[in-house]
Every structure is written in structure tokens, then in C-alpha cells.
Amino acid sequence: AQSVTQPDIHITVSEGASLELRCNYSYGATPYLFWYVQSPGQGLQLLLKYFSGDTLVQGIKGFEAEFKRSQSSFNLRKPSVHWSDAAEYFCAVGAGGLTGGGNKLTFGTGTQLKVEL
Amino acid sequence: SQTIHQWPATLVQPVGSPLSLECTVEGTSNPNLYWYRQAAGRGLQLLFYSVGIGQISSEVPQNLSASRPQDRQFILSSKKLLLSDSGFYLCAWSPPGGRDGYTFGSGTRLTVV
Numbered sequence: 001a002q003s004v005t006q007p008d009i010h011i012t013v014s015e016g017a018s019l020e021l022r023c024n025y026s027y028g029a030t031p032y033l034f035w036y037v038q039s040p041g042q043g044l045q046l047l048l049k050y051f052s053g054d055t056l057v058q059g060i061k062g063f064e065a066e067f068k069r070s071q072s073s074f075n076l077r078k079p080s081v082h083w084s085d086a087a088e089y090f091c092a093v094g095a096g097g098l099t100g101g102g103n104k105l106t107f108g109t110g111t112q113l114k115v116e117l
Numbered sequence: 118s119q120t121i122h123q124w125p126a127t128l129v130q131p132v133g134s135p136l137s138l139e140c141t142v143e144g145t146s147n148p149n150l151y152w153y154r155q156a157a158g159r160g161l162q163l164l165f166y167s168v169g170i171g172q173i174s175s176e177v178p179q180n181l182s183a184s185r186p187q188d189r190q191f192i193l194s195s196k197k198l199l200l201s202d203s204g205f206y207l208c209a210w211s212p213p214g215g216r217d218g219y220t221f222g223s224g225t226r227l228t229v230v
Contacts, residue, residue, distance in 0.1 A: 034218045043123075043207055043221035044161075051216045090161065092218070103149050103211050104176075105219060109160035 002027040002093045006108035013081050014116045021076040021111050023091030032094040033074040034105065035065055039087050047089075050074065061085070086115040119144035123208045123222030130229055136181075136195040138225050140208030143189065148210040150191040151219065152183055155205040167191060168213075203229045 003026040013019055025031055032051045036044040048059025055067040065076045074091060092105040123140045130136060142148050152164040163176045165183035173183050180199050184192045191208060205226050209219035 032216060032218075036218075036221075041224070041226070043223045044209075044219075046218050046220070049216070049218050094218070103214070104151075104163060104166060106163075107153075107161040 002031065002095060002106045004091050004093050004106055004108035006089075006091055006111050008111045009109070010112045010114065012114040012116060015083050016080050019076075019078045019081045019085070019113070021089050021091075021113070023074045023076065023108060024072050025074060025091070025093040026072065027093055027095065029095075030069075033065075033067060034092040034094070035059065035063070035074075035076045036090045036092065036107075037061075037087050038090065038110075044090060047076070081113075081115055083115045083117055086113055088112050119210075119220065121208065121210055121220055121222045123225060125225060126223065127226045128228070130198050130227065132200055132229055133197045136193070136198050136202070136227070138193040138206055138208075138227075140191040140193075140222055141189055142210045145210070145212065146188060147213070148189065149213060150185060151209040151211070152191065152193050153207045153209065155207060155224075161207065165193070198229045200229050203227055 005024045007022055034049045035047040037047050038044045047063050048057050050057045050067045058064050063078050065074055067074050088110045090110045091108045094105040120143045150167045153161045155161050166174050167185045170185055181195050205224050207224045208222040211219045
């Protein structure tokens, strides 16, 4: 079964500083990987995704993530954080539709990002 | 373009009362549909998913049920709510294949009192 670990529950960074949110996954084959962002009381918005090809993927809002198979990681990065980036971030892993399992995604428990002005 | 609608946004229900949350998708056909529950500090828990009309898979035993009476409609129900059913419920859809991830609705905050 697939699983996701986000080891940091809370992270605080200063506005303008760089950001890296960690994500480690467990899956037997090449996974489909996603990062989502959630503002308070809202649904989740897709930031970026990886399923094959270039291991460095670009997303919306200036975010990027790098897939490292050897480390089973898919860390999210942003070179300069804005106050509006304060939110909760979720990493997710999926097995795709070939298994017949309905493209189920398994989510991490989330990292709450606080941005200090 | 595709859109997903989920309602109501907020709901306060007494213990033992019934529940019906509705989710509809527009602009696509034969979507995969999902219900997740999010409890504070516990991430997202998949409750049900559906790959077609009348096809429901349950991920965890619980007090809830789901139905898909139409291709783009997904309903979450309970006959008698428990206090433990409180939480933030999210509906999502995806195209077949898995590469596109999910698109989520805006969620329903359910408080059982």
C-alpha cells in the first residue's frame, strides 16, 4: 500500500526567504506525485504534479518540486515566499488508473506554513 | 471547463439526525468521484470513491454511505449522525488514468451537536 510522510507539521519562514517542504512516499513502482495547497475553510488546490519525465516540475504560484527516486522524496520549494503563501500544504501519492483502483490518492498529514512579515 | 459544486458549505446537525451532502461535476463525463473527510491535524481520509453510476467503493467501515445516482452526482449520507462524524468533508473528481490528480470542491463543515 502507498503512504506519504510529511515530517514537518508546522514551518515558519520570513517573507522573502526560501522555502522547502519535505515529502517522503512509499510505493512499489513509479508513483504519481502531487502537491496541494489549502487555505483555511477551503478545498484543496493543485500546485503541481509529477508522473514521468523531467524530475524537476514547475507549478503555479512560483512553486517547484523535485522527484528523487533514490530518496523516495518529492520536496516542494519556492525561492522567495510571499505572505499570501501562508496555508496548509499536502503531498499526495497515487498509483494511477491501471490498477483499477479508481486513481486513489493517499495524502500526507499536511504542513502548516506560517509567513512572518 | 470543468467545475465541481459541493453544498452546503456549513451544516450543524443534532446527534441522531440524518445527513445528505451533495456534490456535482459539470463539463466532463464519466468522472471518478471521491468523498474525503478531514479532521483537524489528521490529514485527509478517503471515505468512498466511485468509477461509475451505481459503483461505490468504501474505504473505511463507518456510519456513512455514498451513492451515485447520476454520472456527475455523488451523495454522502447517514441515517443517524454521531458526534464523531463532525469534520470537514471534501468531494473531488478526477478523469480516468490518475495523471491529473483531483479537483476538489470547496468543502462542507459538518458539526454534530
